[in-house]
Amino acid sequence: MPLVEPSLLEILACPACHAPLREEAAEAELVCTSDTCGLAYPVRDEIPVLLVDEARRPA
Numbered sequence: 186m187p188l189v190e191p192s193l194l195e196i197l198a199c200p201a202c203h204a205p206l207r208e209e210a211a212e213a214e215l216v217c218t219s220d221t222c223g224l225a226y227p228v229r230d231e232i233p234v235l236l237v238d239e240a241r242r243p244a
């Protein structure tokens with residue numbers, strides 16, 4: 186079961202750099218696909234929280 190609807194994921198973009206996002210189901214996160222950004226946004230109750238303040242920085 187996807188974290189978010191594929192049609193929704195398609196129109197979402199990273200709020201920090203506007204790159205597309207990919208789903209990281211194991212972590213329940215949407216991860217920015219930009220190599221230089223790479224922020225990971227949490228998905229809570231099937232709602233993606235696309236806030237830079239809530240995002241996890243890549244290690």
Ligand SMILES: [Zn+2]
Binds near residue numbers: 200218222224
């Ligand atoms: Zn980004």
